[in-house]
Amino acid sequence: MPETTPPNTADAGLEVRTYFVRGRNAMVARTDFGELFVDYYLHLSANHIKVAPEHDAMFKRALAAFTLHCASRPWNEFIAWTVNFQQPLVNLFLAGDNQAGTVTGRIFDENVKEGPHNLFYADVVRGTQPARRSAVTFDGPDPIPAVEAFYRQSEQRGARYFQVGEEEFALATEHPDCDLTWFQALTPEAVRDLEKTETLSFLERRIYRWHCGCNQERMMEVLAPVMRQDPAALFGDDPKLEMRCPRCGARHTVTREALEAFLVRPK
Structure with a gap:
Protein backbone atom coordinates (compact mmCIF):
# COMPACT_ATOMS: atom_id res chain seq x y z
CA MET A 1 0.00 0.00 0.00
CA PRO A 2 1.24 3.55 -0.63
CA GLU A 3 3.03 5.24 2.25
CA THR A 4 3.16 8.98 2.90
CA THR A 5 5.01 8.77 6.20
CA PRO A 6 7.68 6.21 7.09
CA PRO A 7 7.24 4.13 10.23
CA ASN A 8 8.98 5.36 13.35
CA THR A 9 11.24 2.48 14.28
CA ALA A 10 11.68 3.94 17.77
CA ASP A 11 8.04 3.20 18.54
CA ALA A 12 7.62 -0.08 20.41
CA GLY A 13 4.44 -1.94 19.65
CA LEU A 14 2.11 -3.05 16.91
CA GLU A 15 1.72 -0.61 14.03
CA VAL A 16 -1.76 -0.27 12.51
CA ARG A 17 -2.17 1.81 9.36
CA THR A 18 -5.44 3.13 8.04
CA TYR A 19 -6.30 4.10 4.46
CA PHE A 20 -9.22 5.75 2.68
CA VAL A 21 -10.30 3.96 -0.49
CA ARG A 22 -10.89 6.77 -2.96
CA GLY A 23 -13.92 6.43 -5.21
CA ARG A 24 -15.35 3.73 -2.93
CA ASN A 25 -15.80 5.85 0.22
CA ALA A 26 -14.57 3.24 2.64
CA MET A 27 -11.79 3.01 5.18
CA VAL A 28 -9.44 0.07 5.62
CA ALA A 29 -7.30 -0.74 8.66
CA ARG A 30 -4.86 -3.64 8.45
CA THR A 31 -1.92 -5.19 10.29
CA ASP A 32 -0.17 -8.43 11.19
CA PHE A 33 -0.95 -9.33 14.81
CA GLY A 34 1.97 -11.71 15.38
CA GLU A 35 3.77 -9.33 17.73
CA LEU A 36 0.67 -8.55 19.81
CA PHE A 37 -0.26 -12.22 20.07
CA VAL A 38 3.24 -12.97 21.41
CA ASP A 39 2.78 -10.28 24.09
CA TYR A 40 -0.57 -11.81 25.01
CA TYR A 41 0.99 -15.26 25.43
CA LEU A 42 3.86 -13.81 27.49
CA HIS A 43 1.23 -12.23 29.75
CA LEU A 44 -0.54 -15.58 30.17
CA SER A 45 2.74 -17.32 30.99
CA ALA A 46 3.92 -14.67 33.46
CA ASN A 47 0.65 -14.87 35.38
CA HIS A 48 0.22 -18.65 35.18
CA ILE A 49 -3.06 -18.33 33.30
CA LYS A 50 -4.21 -21.47 31.50
CA VAL A 51 -6.68 -21.03 28.66
CA ALA A 52 -8.72 -23.67 26.85
CA PRO A 53 -7.61 -23.88 23.19
CA GLU A 54 -11.15 -23.14 21.96
CA HIS A 55 -11.36 -19.99 24.10
CA ASP A 56 -7.85 -18.94 23.13
CA ALA A 57 -8.71 -19.03 19.41
CA MET A 58 -11.83 -16.96 20.07
CA PHE A 59 -9.93 -14.39 22.13
CA LYS A 60 -7.24 -13.88 19.50
CA ARG A 61 -9.84 -13.14 16.84
CA ALA A 62 -11.63 -10.78 19.22
CA LEU A 63 -8.35 -9.05 20.07
CA ALA A 64 -7.58 -8.51 16.38
CA ALA A 65 -11.08 -7.16 15.70
CA PHE A 66 -10.93 -4.91 18.75
CA THR A 67 -7.53 -3.41 17.95
CA LEU A 68 -8.50 -2.60 14.37
CA HIS A 69 -11.71 -1.03 15.66
CA CYS A 70 -9.73 1.11 18.12
CA ALA A 71 -7.39 2.24 15.34
CA SER A 72 -10.35 3.47 13.31
CA ARG A 73 -11.81 5.49 16.19
CA PRO A 74 -10.97 9.01 17.54
CA TRP A 75 -7.76 9.44 19.52
CA ASN A 76 -9.52 10.46 22.74
CA GLU A 77 -11.64 7.35 23.21
CA PHE A 78 -11.41 4.65 25.85
CA ILE A 79 -13.25 1.53 24.66
CA ALA A 80 -14.31 -1.68 26.40
CA TRP A 81 -16.10 -4.70 24.97
CA THR A 82 -17.70 -7.62 26.77
CA VAL A 83 -18.73 -10.43 24.43
CA ASN A 84 -20.95 -13.07 26.00
CA PHE A 85 -21.22 -16.45 24.26
CA GLN A 86 -23.73 -19.10 25.29
CA GLN A 87 -22.10 -21.93 23.34
CA PRO A 88 -19.40 -22.27 24.48
CA LEU A 89 -20.36 -20.51 27.71
CA VAL A 90 -17.64 -17.86 27.99
CA ASN A 91 -17.16 -14.10 28.22
CA LEU A 92 -14.42 -12.25 26.39
CA PHE A 93 -13.43 -8.85 27.80
CA LEU A 94 -11.29 -6.29 25.97
CA ALA A 95 -10.27 -2.74 26.85
CA GLY A 96 -8.34 -0.17 24.85
CA ASP A 97 -7.02 3.34 25.51
CA ASN A 98 -6.41 5.17 22.25
CA GLN A 99 -4.48 8.01 23.88
CA ALA A 100 -2.08 5.60 25.55
CA GLY A 101 -2.05 3.17 22.62
CA THR A 102 -2.77 0.17 24.84
CA VAL A 103 -5.04 -2.87 24.63
CA THR A 104 -5.67 -5.62 27.13
CA GLY A 105 -8.28 -8.20 28.03
CA ARG A 106 -9.06 -11.57 29.49
CA ILE A 107 -11.25 -14.65 29.22
CA PHE A 108 -13.93 -15.45 31.81
CA ASP A 109 -14.92 -19.10 31.70
CA GLU A 110 -16.32 -19.49 35.25
CA ASN A 111 -19.64 -18.27 36.64
CA VAL A 112 -20.73 -16.97 33.23
CA LYS A 113 -24.36 -15.94 33.14
CA GLU A 114 -26.59 -18.14 31.01
CA GLY A 115 -29.24 -16.54 28.83
CA PRO A 116 -31.31 -16.99 25.68
CA HIS A 117 -28.95 -15.04 23.40
CA ASN A 118 -25.32 -14.14 22.85
CA LEU A 119 -24.78 -10.52 23.91
CA PHE A 120 -22.25 -7.92 22.80
CA TYR A 121 -21.68 -4.91 25.08
CA ALA A 122 -19.64 -1.90 23.96
CA ASP A 123 -18.72 0.86 26.41
CA VAL A 124 -17.12 4.07 25.16
CA VAL A 125 -15.79 7.14 26.96
CA ARG A 126 -14.72 10.01 24.70
CA GLY A 127 -12.74 12.73 26.43
CA THR A 128 -14.77 14.19 29.28
CA GLN A 129 -18.13 13.10 27.88
CA PRO A 130 -20.34 10.65 29.82
CA ALA A 131 -19.83 6.96 29.17
CA ARG A 132 -22.03 5.39 26.49
CA ARG A 133 -23.09 1.74 26.32
CA SER A 134 -24.49 -0.25 23.42
CA ALA A 135 -25.79 -3.79 23.60
CA VAL A 136 -26.72 -6.05 20.68
CA THR A 137 -27.47 -9.73 20.20
CA PHE A 138 -25.66 -11.97 17.71
CA ASP A 139 -25.47 -15.58 16.62
CA GLY A 140 -22.69 -18.14 16.60
CA PRO A 141 -19.38 -18.76 18.40
CA ASP A 142 -17.17 -16.42 16.32
CA PRO A 143 -16.42 -12.96 17.77
CA LEU A 171 -11.17 -4.12 8.74
CA ALA A 172 -13.20 -2.33 6.05
CA THR A 173 -15.84 0.16 7.18
CA GLU A 174 -18.47 2.11 5.29
CA HIS A 175 -18.27 5.89 5.01
CA PRO A 176 -21.03 8.14 3.62
CA ASP A 177 -21.85 7.34 -0.03
CA CYS A 178 -19.93 4.09 0.14
CA ASP A 179 -20.01 1.91 -2.98
CA LEU A 180 -22.05 -0.82 -1.30
CA THR A 181 -21.97 -3.22 -4.25
CA TRP A 182 -18.17 -3.14 -4.18
CA PHE A 183 -18.12 -3.25 -0.36
CA GLN A 184 -20.31 -6.34 -0.10
CA ALA A 185 -18.36 -8.12 -2.83
CA LEU A 186 -15.00 -7.79 -1.04
CA THR A 187 -13.10 -11.01 -0.39
CA PRO A 188 -9.93 -11.72 1.62
CA GLU A 189 -8.01 -11.97 -1.66
CA ALA A 190 -9.37 -8.62 -2.88
CA VAL A 191 -8.47 -6.91 0.40
CA ARG A 192 -4.99 -8.44 0.38
CA ASP A 193 -4.31 -6.93 -3.06
CA LEU A 194 -6.29 -3.73 -2.60
CA GLU A 195 -3.41 -1.41 -3.51
CA LYS A 196 -3.26 -3.10 -6.94
CA THR A 197 -6.90 -2.45 -7.80
CA GLU A 198 -7.86 0.71 -5.88
CA THR A 199 -6.49 4.16 -5.14
CA LEU A 200 -5.62 4.34 -1.45
CA SER A 201 -4.98 7.52 0.53
CA PHE A 202 -2.92 7.00 3.65
CA LEU A 203 -4.66 8.37 6.75
CA GLU A 204 -2.50 7.64 9.79
CA ARG A 205 -0.46 5.13 11.73
CA ARG A 206 -1.06 4.14 15.31
CA ILE A 207 1.02 2.07 17.70
CA TYR A 208 -0.63 -0.37 20.11
CA ARG A 209 0.90 -2.54 22.81
CA TRP A 210 -0.44 -5.06 25.31
CA HIS A 211 -0.66 -3.21 28.62
CA CYS A 212 -3.22 -3.03 31.42
CA GLY A 213 -1.64 -0.70 33.98
CA CYS A 214 -2.90 -2.67 36.97
CA ASN A 215 -0.71 -2.53 40.06
CA GLN A 216 -0.77 -3.14 43.80
CA GLU A 217 -2.35 0.22 44.59
CA ARG A 218 -5.21 -0.25 42.15
CA MET A 219 -5.94 -3.66 43.57
CA MET A 220 -6.06 -2.18 47.08
CA GLU A 221 -8.50 0.46 45.85
CA VAL A 222 -10.78 -2.38 44.74
CA LEU A 223 -10.45 -4.16 48.09
CA ALA A 224 -10.75 -1.07 50.29
CA PRO A 225 -14.59 -0.91 50.58
CA VAL A 226 -14.79 -4.57 51.66
CA MET A 227 -11.87 -4.11 54.07
CA ARG A 228 -13.61 -1.19 55.76
CA GLN A 229 -16.84 -3.16 56.22
CA ASP A 230 -15.65 -6.69 57.02
CA PRO A 231 -11.90 -7.33 57.14
CA ALA A 232 -12.42 -10.74 58.74
CA ALA A 233 -14.47 -11.93 55.77
CA LEU A 234 -11.82 -10.63 53.38
CA PHE A 235 -8.74 -12.20 54.98
CA GLY A 236 -10.01 -14.70 57.55
CA ASP A 237 -6.94 -15.97 59.39
CA ASP A 238 -4.61 -15.41 56.44
CA PRO A 239 -2.08 -12.55 56.46
CA LYS A 240 -2.42 -12.10 52.70
CA LEU A 241 -4.71 -12.84 49.79
CA GLU A 242 -4.30 -13.32 46.07
CA MET A 243 -6.52 -11.63 43.51
CA ARG A 244 -6.55 -11.27 39.77
CA CYS A 245 -6.99 -8.04 37.88
CA PRO A 246 -10.56 -7.90 36.52
CA ARG A 247 -9.28 -6.40 33.26
CA CYS A 248 -6.33 -8.61 32.35
CA GLY A 249 -6.24 -11.45 34.89
CA ALA A 250 -2.78 -10.54 36.25
CA ARG A 251 -1.99 -12.09 39.63
CA HIS A 252 -1.57 -9.71 42.60
CA THR A 253 -0.79 -10.58 46.24
CA VAL A 254 -2.05 -8.12 48.86
CA THR A 255 -1.08 -8.40 52.53
CA ARG A 256 -3.39 -7.42 55.35
CA GLU A 257 -0.70 -5.12 56.74
CA ALA A 258 -0.30 -3.28 53.41
CA LEU A 259 -4.06 -2.86 52.98
CA GLU A 260 -4.46 -1.52 56.53
CA ALA A 261 -1.71 1.02 55.84
CA PHE A 262 -3.37 1.98 52.58
CA LEU A 263 -6.67 2.75 54.34
CA VAL A 264 -5.15 5.14 56.89
CA ARG A 265 -2.66 7.00 54.74
CA PRO A 266 -3.43 10.64 53.88
CA LYS A 267 -5.25 11.13 50.60
Whole structure:
Protein backbone atom coordinates (compact mmCIF):
# COMPACT_ATOMS: atom_id res chain seq x y z
CA MET A 1 0.00 0.00 0.00
CA PRO A 2 1.24 3.55 -0.63
CA GLU A 3 3.03 5.24 2.25
CA THR A 4 3.16 8.98 2.90
CA THR A 5 5.01 8.77 6.20
CA PRO A 6 7.68 6.21 7.09
CA PRO A 7 7.24 4.13 10.23
CA ASN A 8 8.98 5.36 13.35
CA THR A 9 11.24 2.48 14.28
CA ALA A 10 11.68 3.94 17.77
CA ASP A 11 8.04 3.20 18.54
CA ALA A 12 7.62 -0.08 20.41
CA GLY A 13 4.44 -1.94 19.65
CA LEU A 14 2.11 -3.05 16.91
CA GLU A 15 1.72 -0.61 14.03
CA VAL A 16 -1.76 -0.27 12.51
CA ARG A 17 -2.17 1.81 9.36
CA THR A 18 -5.44 3.13 8.04
CA TYR A 19 -6.30 4.10 4.46
CA PHE A 20 -9.22 5.75 2.68
CA VAL A 21 -10.30 3.96 -0.49
CA ARG A 22 -10.89 6.77 -2.96
CA GLY A 23 -13.92 6.43 -5.21
CA ARG A 24 -15.35 3.73 -2.93
CA ASN A 25 -15.80 5.85 0.22
CA ALA A 26 -14.57 3.24 2.64
CA MET A 27 -11.79 3.01 5.18
CA VAL A 28 -9.44 0.07 5.62
CA ALA A 29 -7.30 -0.74 8.66
CA ARG A 30 -4.86 -3.64 8.45
CA THR A 31 -1.92 -5.19 10.29
CA ASP A 32 -0.17 -8.43 11.19
CA PHE A 33 -0.95 -9.33 14.81
CA GLY A 34 1.97 -11.71 15.38
CA GLU A 35 3.77 -9.33 17.73
CA LEU A 36 0.67 -8.55 19.81
CA PHE A 37 -0.26 -12.22 20.07
CA VAL A 38 3.24 -12.97 21.41
CA ASP A 39 2.78 -10.28 24.09
CA TYR A 40 -0.57 -11.81 25.01
CA TYR A 41 0.99 -15.26 25.43
CA LEU A 42 3.86 -13.81 27.49
CA HIS A 43 1.23 -12.23 29.75
CA LEU A 44 -0.54 -15.58 30.17
CA SER A 45 2.74 -17.32 30.99
CA ALA A 46 3.92 -14.67 33.46
CA ASN A 47 0.65 -14.87 35.38
CA HIS A 48 0.22 -18.65 35.18
CA ILE A 49 -3.06 -18.33 33.30
CA LYS A 50 -4.21 -21.47 31.50
CA VAL A 51 -6.68 -21.03 28.66
CA ALA A 52 -8.72 -23.67 26.85
CA PRO A 53 -7.61 -23.88 23.19
CA GLU A 54 -11.15 -23.14 21.96
CA HIS A 55 -11.36 -19.99 24.10
CA ASP A 56 -7.85 -18.94 23.13
CA ALA A 57 -8.71 -19.03 19.41
CA MET A 58 -11.83 -16.96 20.07
CA PHE A 59 -9.93 -14.39 22.13
CA LYS A 60 -7.24 -13.88 19.50
CA ARG A 61 -9.84 -13.14 16.84
CA ALA A 62 -11.63 -10.78 19.22
CA LEU A 63 -8.35 -9.05 20.07
CA ALA A 64 -7.58 -8.51 16.38
CA ALA A 65 -11.08 -7.16 15.70
CA PHE A 66 -10.93 -4.91 18.75
CA THR A 67 -7.53 -3.41 17.95
CA LEU A 68 -8.50 -2.60 14.37
CA HIS A 69 -11.71 -1.03 15.66
CA CYS A 70 -9.73 1.11 18.12
CA ALA A 71 -7.39 2.24 15.34
CA SER A 72 -10.35 3.47 13.31
CA ARG A 73 -11.81 5.49 16.19
CA PRO A 74 -10.97 9.01 17.54
CA TRP A 75 -7.76 9.44 19.52
CA ASN A 76 -9.52 10.46 22.74
CA GLU A 77 -11.64 7.35 23.21
CA PHE A 78 -11.41 4.65 25.85
CA ILE A 79 -13.25 1.53 24.66
CA ALA A 80 -14.31 -1.68 26.40
CA TRP A 81 -16.10 -4.70 24.97
CA THR A 82 -17.70 -7.62 26.77
CA VAL A 83 -18.73 -10.43 24.43
CA ASN A 84 -20.95 -13.07 26.00
CA PHE A 85 -21.22 -16.45 24.26
CA GLN A 86 -23.73 -19.10 25.29
CA GLN A 87 -22.10 -21.93 23.34
CA PRO A 88 -19.40 -22.27 24.48
CA LEU A 89 -20.36 -20.51 27.71
CA VAL A 90 -17.64 -17.86 27.99
CA ASN A 91 -17.16 -14.10 28.22
CA LEU A 92 -14.42 -12.25 26.39
CA PHE A 93 -13.43 -8.85 27.80
CA LEU A 94 -11.29 -6.29 25.97
CA ALA A 95 -10.27 -2.74 26.85
CA GLY A 96 -8.34 -0.17 24.85
CA ASP A 97 -7.02 3.34 25.51
CA ASN A 98 -6.41 5.17 22.25
CA GLN A 99 -4.48 8.01 23.88
CA ALA A 100 -2.08 5.60 25.55
CA GLY A 101 -2.05 3.17 22.62
CA THR A 102 -2.77 0.17 24.84
CA VAL A 103 -5.04 -2.87 24.63
CA THR A 104 -5.67 -5.62 27.13
CA GLY A 105 -8.28 -8.20 28.03
CA ARG A 106 -9.06 -11.57 29.49
CA ILE A 107 -11.25 -14.65 29.22
CA PHE A 108 -13.93 -15.45 31.81
CA ASP A 109 -14.92 -19.10 31.70
CA GLU A 110 -16.32 -19.49 35.25
CA ASN A 111 -19.64 -18.27 36.64
CA VAL A 112 -20.73 -16.97 33.23
CA LYS A 113 -24.36 -15.94 33.14
CA GLU A 114 -26.59 -18.14 31.01
CA GLY A 115 -29.24 -16.54 28.83
CA PRO A 116 -31.31 -16.99 25.68
CA HIS A 117 -28.95 -15.04 23.40
CA ASN A 118 -25.32 -14.14 22.85
CA LEU A 119 -24.78 -10.52 23.91
CA PHE A 120 -22.25 -7.92 22.80
CA TYR A 121 -21.68 -4.91 25.08
CA ALA A 122 -19.64 -1.90 23.96
CA ASP A 123 -18.72 0.86 26.41
CA VAL A 124 -17.12 4.07 25.16
CA VAL A 125 -15.79 7.14 26.96
CA ARG A 126 -14.72 10.01 24.70
CA GLY A 127 -12.74 12.73 26.43
CA THR A 128 -14.77 14.19 29.28
CA GLN A 129 -18.13 13.10 27.88
CA PRO A 130 -20.34 10.65 29.82
CA ALA A 131 -19.83 6.96 29.17
CA ARG A 132 -22.03 5.39 26.49
CA ARG A 133 -23.09 1.74 26.32
CA SER A 134 -24.49 -0.25 23.42
CA ALA A 135 -25.79 -3.79 23.60
CA VAL A 136 -26.72 -6.05 20.68
CA THR A 137 -27.47 -9.73 20.20
CA PHE A 138 -25.66 -11.97 17.71
CA ASP A 139 -25.47 -15.58 16.62
CA GLY A 140 -22.69 -18.14 16.60
CA PRO A 141 -19.38 -18.76 18.40
CA ASP A 142 -17.17 -16.42 16.32
CA PRO A 143 -16.42 -12.96 17.77
CA ILE A 144 -15.93 -11.34 14.36
CA PRO A 145 -19.57 -11.67 13.22
CA ALA A 146 -20.47 -10.34 16.67
CA VAL A 147 -18.52 -7.14 15.98
CA GLU A 148 -20.04 -6.85 12.50
CA ALA A 149 -23.50 -7.16 14.10
CA PHE A 150 -22.56 -4.38 16.52
CA TYR A 151 -21.63 -2.11 13.61
CA ARG A 152 -24.91 -2.83 11.80
CA GLN A 153 -27.19 -2.47 14.79
CA SER A 154 -25.45 0.15 16.92
CA GLU A 155 -23.10 2.09 14.63
CA GLN A 156 -25.66 2.02 11.80
CA ARG A 157 -23.01 1.31 9.17
CA GLY A 158 -21.32 -1.68 7.67
CA ALA A 159 -18.05 -3.24 8.78
CA ARG A 160 -16.36 -6.32 7.38
CA TYR A 161 -13.37 -8.17 8.79
CA PHE A 162 -11.02 -10.30 6.74
CA GLN A 163 -8.23 -12.65 7.70
CA VAL A 164 -5.74 -11.99 4.92
CA GLY A 165 -2.77 -13.94 6.32
CA GLU A 166 -1.91 -16.40 9.06
CA GLU A 167 -2.05 -13.67 11.72
CA GLU A 168 -2.95 -10.70 9.53
CA PHE A 169 -6.41 -9.13 9.68
CA ALA A 170 -8.09 -6.19 7.97
CA LEU A 171 -11.17 -4.12 8.74
CA ALA A 172 -13.20 -2.33 6.05
CA THR A 173 -15.84 0.16 7.18
CA GLU A 174 -18.47 2.11 5.29
CA HIS A 175 -18.27 5.89 5.01
CA PRO A 176 -21.03 8.14 3.62
CA ASP A 177 -21.85 7.34 -0.03
CA CYS A 178 -19.93 4.09 0.14
CA ASP A 179 -20.01 1.91 -2.98
CA LEU A 180 -22.05 -0.82 -1.30
CA THR A 181 -21.97 -3.22 -4.25
CA TRP A 182 -18.17 -3.14 -4.18
CA PHE A 183 -18.12 -3.25 -0.36
CA GLN A 184 -20.31 -6.34 -0.10
CA ALA A 185 -18.36 -8.12 -2.83
CA LEU A 186 -15.00 -7.79 -1.04
CA THR A 187 -13.10 -11.01 -0.39
CA PRO A 188 -9.93 -11.72 1.62
CA GLU A 189 -8.01 -11.97 -1.66
CA ALA A 190 -9.37 -8.62 -2.88
CA VAL A 191 -8.47 -6.91 0.40
CA ARG A 192 -4.99 -8.44 0.38
CA ASP A 193 -4.31 -6.93 -3.06
CA LEU A 194 -6.29 -3.73 -2.60
CA GLU A 195 -3.41 -1.41 -3.51
CA LYS A 196 -3.26 -3.10 -6.94
CA THR A 197 -6.90 -2.45 -7.80
CA GLU A 198 -7.86 0.71 -5.88
CA THR A 199 -6.49 4.16 -5.14
CA LEU A 200 -5.62 4.34 -1.45
CA SER A 201 -4.98 7.52 0.53
CA PHE A 202 -2.92 7.00 3.65
CA LEU A 203 -4.66 8.37 6.75
CA GLU A 204 -2.50 7.64 9.79
CA ARG A 205 -0.46 5.13 11.73
CA ARG A 206 -1.06 4.14 15.31
CA ILE A 207 1.02 2.07 17.70
CA TYR A 208 -0.63 -0.37 20.11
CA ARG A 209 0.90 -2.54 22.81
CA TRP A 210 -0.44 -5.06 25.31
CA HIS A 211 -0.66 -3.21 28.62
CA CYS A 212 -3.22 -3.03 31.42
CA GLY A 213 -1.64 -0.70 33.98
CA CYS A 214 -2.90 -2.67 36.97
CA ASN A 215 -0.71 -2.53 40.06
CA GLN A 216 -0.77 -3.14 43.80
CA GLU A 217 -2.35 0.22 44.59
CA ARG A 218 -5.21 -0.25 42.15
CA MET A 219 -5.94 -3.66 43.57
CA MET A 220 -6.06 -2.18 47.08
CA GLU A 221 -8.50 0.46 45.85
CA VAL A 222 -10.78 -2.38 44.74
CA LEU A 223 -10.45 -4.16 48.09
CA ALA A 224 -10.75 -1.07 50.29
CA PRO A 225 -14.59 -0.91 50.58
CA VAL A 226 -14.79 -4.57 51.66
CA MET A 227 -11.87 -4.11 54.07
CA ARG A 228 -13.61 -1.19 55.76
CA GLN A 229 -16.84 -3.16 56.22
CA ASP A 230 -15.65 -6.69 57.02
CA PRO A 231 -11.90 -7.33 57.14
CA ALA A 232 -12.42 -10.74 58.74
CA ALA A 233 -14.47 -11.93 55.77
CA LEU A 234 -11.82 -10.63 53.38
CA PHE A 235 -8.74 -12.20 54.98
CA GLY A 236 -10.01 -14.70 57.55
CA ASP A 237 -6.94 -15.97 59.39
CA ASP A 238 -4.61 -15.41 56.44
CA PRO A 239 -2.08 -12.55 56.46
CA LYS A 240 -2.42 -12.10 52.70
CA LEU A 241 -4.71 -12.84 49.79
CA GLU A 242 -4.30 -13.32 46.07
CA MET A 243 -6.52 -11.63 43.51
CA ARG A 244 -6.55 -11.27 39.77
CA CYS A 245 -6.99 -8.04 37.88
CA PRO A 246 -10.56 -7.90 36.52
CA ARG A 247 -9.28 -6.40 33.26
CA CYS A 248 -6.33 -8.61 32.35
CA GLY A 249 -6.24 -11.45 34.89
CA ALA A 250 -2.78 -10.54 36.25
CA ARG A 251 -1.99 -12.09 39.63
CA HIS A 252 -1.57 -9.71 42.60
CA THR A 253 -0.79 -10.58 46.24
CA VAL A 254 -2.05 -8.12 48.86
CA THR A 255 -1.08 -8.40 52.53
CA ARG A 256 -3.39 -7.42 55.35
CA GLU A 257 -0.70 -5.12 56.74
CA ALA A 258 -0.30 -3.28 53.41
CA LEU A 259 -4.06 -2.86 52.98
CA GLU A 260 -4.46 -1.52 56.53
CA ALA A 261 -1.71 1.02 55.84
CA PHE A 262 -3.37 1.98 52.58
CA LEU A 263 -6.67 2.75 54.34
CA VAL A 264 -5.15 5.14 56.89
CA ARG A 265 -2.66 7.00 54.74
CA PRO A 266 -3.43 10.64 53.88
CA LYS A 267 -5.25 11.13 50.60
